[in-house]
Amino acid sequence: MLGSAPAAAQHTFTNGNHSLQLSGFVSAYYNHRFLKEGELNRKNNRFRLRDMQLGLNGRVGKQWAYKVRVDMADLAETAMQSGQTLDPENPGLMSAFIEYTGLPVDIKVGYDKLPYSQGSMLSFDESVFWQRGQLLRGDFFSRRDIGITLTHSMWKQRINLYAGVYTGLGENIIGNNDNDPSGRLEYIGRADVAYPARYRYVEADILQVPVPMVRAGINARYTNKAQPAGQQLPSNIGGEYGLRVIDGKRFAYGWDASFQYRGFSAQFEAQVLRLEPSQAGSDLFYNTDAEVNKGIVRSGGWQAQVNYCALPAKSVLSVRYENYNLNDLVAGETQRLGIGYAYLINGYKAVVKLHYYRIMKEDAKLEPLKWTDQVRVGMSYAF
Amino acid sequence: MKKTYFLLAAAFLVLSAFKATAPLLKYEHFKSIKVPEPSDIAFDGSGQVLYVVSDNGILYECTPEGKVLRRAAFEGMDFEGVEVVGDYIYVADESLRQVHRFDREHLKKDKTWYVPYSGGRNKGYESLAFNRTTERFVLITEKDPIVIKELNGDFIPVNEYAFTAARDISGARYHNGYMYLLSDEDRKVFMCHPETYEVIKSWKIEVLNPEGIAFDKDGRLVIAADDLERLYFFGSLPQ
Numbered sequence: 146m147l148g149s150a151p152a153a154a155q156h157t158f159t160n161g162n163h164s165l166q167l168s169g170f171v172s173a174y175y176n177h178r179f180l181k182e183g184e185l186n187r188k189n190n191r192f193r194l195r196d197m198q199l200g201l202n203g204r205v206g207k208q209w210a211y212k213v214r215v216d217m218a219d220l221a222e223t224a225m226q227s228g229q230t231l232d233p234e235n236p237g238l239m240s241a242f243i244e245y246t247g248l249p250v251d252i253k254v255g256y257d258k259l260p261y262s263q264g265s266m267l268s269f270d271e272s273v274f275w276q277r278g279q280l281l282r283g284d285f286f287s288r289r290d291i292g293i294t295l296t297h298s299m300w301k302q303r304i305n306l307y308a309g310v311y312t313g314l315g316e317n318i319i320g321n322n323d324n325d326p327s328g329r330l331e332y333i334g335r336a337d338v339a340y341p342a343r344y345r346y347v348e349a350d351i352l353q354v355p356v357p358m359v360r361a362g363i364n365a366r367y368t369n370k371a372q373p374a375g376q377q378l379p380s381n382i383g384g385e386y387g388l389r390v391i392d393g394k395r396f397a398y399g400w401d402a403s404f405q406y407r408g409f410s411a412q413f414e415a416q417v418l419r420l421e422p423s424q425a426g427s428d429l430f431y432n433t434d435a436e437v438n439k440g441i442v443r444s445g446g447w448q449a450q451v452n453y454c455a456l457p458a459k460s461v462l463s464v465r466y467e468n469y470n471l472n473d474l475v476a477g478e479t480q481r482l483g484i485g486y487a488y489l490i491n492g493y494k495a496v497v498k499l500h501y502y503r504i505m506k507e508d509a510k511l512e513p514l515k516w517t518d519q520v521r522v523g524m525s526y527a528f
Numbered sequence: 529m530k531k532t533y534f535l536l537a538a539a540f541l542v543l544s545a546f547k548a549t550a551p552l553l554k555y556e557h558f559k560s561i562k563v564p565e566p567s568d569i570a571f572d573g574s575g576q577v578l579y580v581v582s583d584n585g586i587l588y589e590c591t592p593e594g595k596v597l598r599r600a601a602f603e604g605m606d607f608e609g610v611e612v613v614g615d616y617i618y619v620a621d622e623s624l625r626q627v628h629r630f631d632r633e634h635l636k637k638d639k640t641w642y643v644p645y646s647g648g649r650n651k652g653y654e655s656l657a658f659n660r661t662t663e664r665f666v667l668i669t670e671k672d673p674i675v676i677k678e679l680n681g682d683f684i685p686v687n688e689y690a691f692t693a694a695r696d697i698s699g700a701r702y703h704n705g706y707m708y709l710l711s712d713e714d715r716k717v718f719m720c721h722p723e724t725y726e727v728i729k730s731w732k733i734e735v736l737n738p739e740g741i742a743f744d745k746d747g748r749l750v751i752a753a754d755d756l757e758r759l760y761f762f763g764s765l766p767q
Contacts (some may be wrong), residue, residue: 155648
């Protein structure tokens with residue numbers, strides 16, 4: 146029985162109209178990398194405090210809600226590494242918003258996860274893996290930003306519609322404060338539909354639902370960050386691959402699907418980026434002729450994941466396959482395999498997780514790696 | 529490497545095979561109801577009226593088949609438990625840790641009690657029932673941990689029990705000398721001793737997201753499903 150061990154829950158204070166919940170999440174792991182021959186730097190063989198989150202989550206009456214969630218571990222790390230590229234999966238400030246739910250459309254203002262990509266919207270606390278797929282963890286597109294999100298649900302919450310406008314700088318807006326010199330914003334929309342009932346954003350079917358459930362979603366986002374003459378984007382804002390924010394037009398779209406039934410579950414997601422750098426000499430063109438690149442760079446990929454939850458064994462086993470291409474103007478692609486095992490000591494509140502990574506195919510030109518395999522094992526605890 | 533994968537998968541499947549089973553209860557039919565996210569149900573003494581509460585903090589009066597007759601004007605935040613005792617309907621508001629009393633004639637709220645509980649906001653009082661053996665009200669927290677609180681008529685706690693036989697409890701009802709508890713996540717009905725809450729029997733039900741439990745005038749089990757907004761009608765439970 147997953148819930149058989151006594152457990153401390155979040156703590157709530159209420160005054161009859163206003164309830165405030167205090168919660169947190171701590172996780173730590175040991176990481177071991179299997180390096181290629183000749184590689185000697187083993188700095189990634191280490192223990193790491195991944196999360197030390199504290200959250201305040203409030204509701205005032207039926208119509209107002211707010212949330213603030215901060216990861217102390219990431220803030221400490223960011224302070225130590227100022228000037229480095231920010232890890233979009235661990236940005237420090239996780240959420241800070243207020244929400245009005247008294248209209249047919251819920252209105253959220255502030256900083257939070259963006260309504261884009263099923264794999265990004267899934268809660269890490271309830272993932273079997275220690276890391277999201279490379280395509281969805283924030284290097285191809287930002288996962289959080291400041292702005293306004295409108296949400297509307299219908300058909301017993303089976304259909305959910307999202308629309309929002311944001312700074313377009315993603316997680317970097319927190320350190321940057323100002324927008325980039327273009328002053329333009331990013332627009333995001335998403336729609337998903339589930340059947341036969343509403344489908345929460347979870348990976349594993351730990352409820353072992355008695356009827357087959359499916360959900361399909363589509364989403365798109367657009368921004369034009371072409372820089373005015375003589376201006377340039379803030380440094381380190383493009384992320385690991387220089388794709389998150391570009392000097393030019395950026396259109397991304399994707400679709401996703403999810404299925405669960407009696408402990409089995411699966412997720413699929415594809416993402417496409419269509420980039421139009423404003424400068425003919427942009428690094429993204431990799432010195433190709435304009436006749437070849439036609440002013441456009443495409444990037445993207447897909448990932449598929451299957452999971453099985455064995456309740457009597459308190460276990461979830463997941464296998465994930467990823468395939469992505471960083472730039473269609475450069476030959477090559479990356480294929481990764483992930484195998485995850487989670488032992489649920491007390492549901493997802495207390496979990497021991499093992500994550501094995503294997504690089505099946507490497508994009509030697511755009512993403513040369515020093516390692517072939519990696520194992521990450523650790524524990525997380527939600528309170 | 530392939531051999532390692534194979535051994536791991538085999539070990540996982542072997543572990544999965546050890547499954548505790550409870551007899552399966554099959555429903556006879558179901559009806560959709562026009563109550564958004566029904567979270568608990570309770571019949572009046574005659575079995576002619578069914579009271580339904582919803583996640584959006586509204587109390588509905590319905591026919592035994594779930595047709596809405598009228599609704600209370602008062603709106604709370606997140607109603608999760610309902611019980612009928614005499615001329616009153618008692619409703620638990622999970623987030624605010626409150627119990628409201630409504631008079632049955634006008635569906636008007638006339639009293640509110642605050643019953644402190646500091647656990648997770650959405651893991652508060654998920655079930656409300658009246659235990660006719662002990663003559664006490666029973667409030668049960670949803671999970672992390674599951675706490676059964678017995679309270680007197682002024683909703684002052686007089687006793688407390690831990691319940692560890694399920695991942696969560698989403699509903700509770702007294703029937704024929706026993707307390708019946710419902711688990712949403714485990715999709716089980718537990719028949720419990722009315723004084724100790726020890727499990728005597730349990731049954732599995734194949735209902736998605738079961739949140740409310742009641743027994744009609746003929747002693748047949750009725751389950752409310754939140755996400756699908758349905759009532760599922762079963763036969764009488766085997767004793």
